[in-house]
Amino acid sequence: MTITYAVLSEGLEKRFGAVHALRGLDLAVPQGTVCGLLGPNGAGKTTAVRLLATLLRPDAGSARIAGHDLVREAAAVRSRIGVTGQYASVDGDLTGRENLRLFARLHRVRSPAARADDLLERFGLTEAAGRKAATYSGGMRRRLDLAASLVRSPDVLFLDEPTTGLDPASRAGIRQAVLDLRAGGTTVLLTTQYLEEADQLADDIALMDRGRVAHTGSPAELKSLIGSYAEAVVADGAALPRAAAVLDQLTGNEPVFDRERHAVGAASTDPTLTLPRLVRELDAAGVPLLDASLRPPTLDDVFLRLTGEPAQDKERAA
Amino acid sequence: MSAWAYDGLAMTGRQLRRVRNSPGLAILTQMMPINMLLFFGYVFGSALATPGREYRAFLLPGLLVATAAGGVMTGMFQAAADTHRGVMDRFRTLPVSRAAVPLGQAVADLVVTAVGTVPLLLVGLAVGWRIEGSALDAAGAVGLLLLFRFACTCAGIFLGLLTRSEDAAGQLGASSFVLPLLSDAYIPTDRLPGWLRTLAEWNPISAVTTALRDLFGNAPVPRGAAWPVAHPIAGALAWSLALVAVFLPLAVRRYSRGE
Numbered sequence: 001m002t003i004t005y006a007v008l009s010e011g012l013e014k015r016f017g018a019v020h021a022l023r024g025l026d027l028a029v030p031q032g033t034v035c036g037l038l039g040p041n042g043a044g045k046t047t048a049v050r051l052l053a054t055l056l057r058p059d060a061g062s063a064r065i066a067g068h069d070l071v072r073e074a075a076a077v078r079s080r081i082g083v084t085g086q087y088a089s090v091d092g093d094l095t096g097r098e099n100l101r102l103f104a105r106l107h108r109v110r111s112p113a114a115r116a117d118d119l120l121e122r123f124g125l126t127e128a129a130g131r132k133a134a135t136y137s138g139g140m141r142r143r144l145d146l147a148a149s150l151v152r153s154p155d156v157l158f159l160d161e162p163t164t165g166l167d168p169a170s171r172a173g174i175r176q177a178v179l180d181l182r183a184g185g186t187t188v189l190l191t192t193q194y195l196e197e198a199d200q201l202a203d204d205i206a207l208m209d210r211g212r213v214a215h216t217g218s219p220a221e222l223k224s225l226i227g228s229y230a231e232a233v234v235a236d237g238a239a240l241p242r243a244a245a246v247l248d249q250l251t252g253n254e255p256v257f258d259r260e261r262h263a264v265g266a267a268s269t270d271p272t273l274t275l276p277r278l279v280r281e282l283d284a285a286g287v288p289l290l291d292a293s294l295r296p297p298t299l300d301d302v303f304l305r306l307t308g309e310p311a312q313d314k315e316r317a318a
Numbered sequence: 319m320s321a322w323a324y325d326g327l328a329m330t331g332r333q334l335r336r337v338r339n340s341p342g343l344a345i346l347t348q349m350m351p352i353n354m355l356l357f358f359g360y361v362f363g364s365a366l367a368t369p370g371r372e373y374r375a376f377l378l379p380g381l382l383v384a385t386a387a388g389g390v391m392t393g394m395f396q397a398a399a400d401t402h403r404g405v406m407d408r409f410r411t412l413p414v415s416r417a418a419v420p421l422g423q424a425v426a427d428l429v430v431t432a433v434g435t436v437p438l439l440l441v442g443l444a445v446g447w448r449i450e451g452s453a454l455d456a457a458g459a460v461g462l463l464l465l466f467r468f469a470c471t472c473a474g475i476f477l478g479l480l481t482r483s484e485d486a487a488g489q490l491g492a493s494s495f496v497l498p499l500l501s502d503a504y505i506p507t508d509r510l511p512g513w514l515r516t517l518a519e520w521n522p523i524s525a526v527t528t529a530l531r532d533l534f535g536n537a538p539v540p541r542g543a544a545w546p547v548a549h550p551i552a553g554a555l556a557w558s559l560a561l562v563a564v565f566l567p568l569a570v571r572r573y574s575r576g577e
């Protein structure tokens with residue numbers, strides 16, 4: 001079976017004066033999947049999305065979006081994509097309905113008025129349809145923004161921090177909308193600062209660092225790269241070296257001490273290491289064990305280990 | 319209908335809806351020249367050698383053109399705001415023909431200007447201004463005025479896309495008050511010292527104002543003026559077309575590049 005890639009880029013480069021924002025972006029997103037684009041500030045996420053959404057022209061490299069060349073067939077690409085968030089905004093001076101009708105008209109949708117009403121209904125905006133978008137709450141604005149990018153069911157949707165600053169109910173609604181889109185065959189390229197959201201929504205993660213994709217894989221694959229974290233808490237601080245020796249032998253990794261909690265732990269990439277085995281080995285070595293855990297890593301751990309920076313991405317990258 | 323005309327029409331509709339949804343700014347912009355007509359017309363007019371009614375008839379075409387020149391500021395402000403707020407980027411990601419966005423803005427502005435000028439003309443009629451030439455000439459005057467407005471808006475759109483700054487547009491708005499002062503919009507240029515007269519008469523506002531006065535029959539073409547004022551209709555056309563020829567392609571190019 002051949003995989004069709006909705007987004008396929010090779011060696012995309014972009015410079016802004018002295019700043020080398022992208023240093024060869026290779027990205028392959030299979031059709032009908034959700035790809036989470038993560039990375040610390042300044043890693044080049046925004047530049048990457050702006051390039052792939054035809055807002056910037058690459059200095060080098062090539063890309064195909066929904067089968068069309070990004071540069072030579074930019075117009076065809078534009079008719080197949082939807083763009084949201086900081087990359088593109090709705091018009092605050094127009095009402096929700098006027099915005100959607102305008103975008104539907106520009107997309108050559110057959111009956112723009114009917115399409116606008118459908119989308120307003122689907123995103124719970126019918127009541128607010130006649131109000132200026134500038135008066136919308138954060139959640140409503142985000143829904144209108146998403147609706148605007150869906151006027152002509154795009155093949156590829158660029159979704160920028162879709163749930164940042166939203167209340168839990170709105171957040172769940174947007175996430176469900178993303179899953180529905182994927183079920184309908186839309187490919188989604190998602191940036192987010194909530195790693196737990198990427199974990200939940202993304203089939204694959206592309207972890208960017210310094211203008212390149214540093215790691216790709218499913219969330220599970222990325223987690224297995226850094227492994228689980230085995231930890232033992234002992235009754236007596238004097239027993240810590242004995243526990244550390246056991247962990248060292250089991251994991252092959254250097255143990256890390258937390259003396260205040262009388263705890264010692266080590267990363268493990270050995271899939272045969274289970275919690276019962278960990279407990280048995282510690283007990284057999286005579287360790288006065290109070291607590292033991294084998295915690296699977298979170299995407300936060302992955303992010304921290306692979307990029308050397310915490311995942312918080314509150315500020316907008318350049 | 320060709321793609322760019324369709325898109326351009328959609329974009330024109332967008333701008334007109336915006337004005338309808340938030341008419342405040344457009345109304346204030348159109349009130350300004352009416353205030354100036356009354357203020358200048360009665361305060362300055364009584365101090366000038368020209369009788370009051372004659373001065374107000376002389377002044378009205380100048381105010382029409384000075385207001386049209388405000389298209390630089392309006393166009394710039396609008397384009398800067400759209401860029402700054404990411405609306406331009408939304409349009410760039412849509413399959414919209416490249417010329418449609420700047421053109422749509424400029425055409426919508428023409429419609430707003432055409433409608434917004436009517437109250438000024440009515441107040442003008444009330445204070446003594448008259449169309450003293452033929453209806454055809456008067457229509458020509460309106461045509462020249464709108465062409466000049468279009469040219470100024472194109473220049474403004476380019477500047478707005480370039481600076482992306484609404485603040486810069488506001489600053490320019492404040493300083494653009496001075497530009498008509500250095501023309502024959504409010505005063506005849508023939509009493510200015512030589513070099514200043516030359517400068518004022520090469521101001522595009524002067525050629526267009528003189529052309530309007532000539533076509534409305536409000537004042538004769540001054541003698542011994544620089545070429546654009548001495549041949550006001552040709553001068554007004556040349557200035558406006560030159561501005562369009564320079565700034566419309568620049569605005570379209572700037573919009574397409576986006577960076």
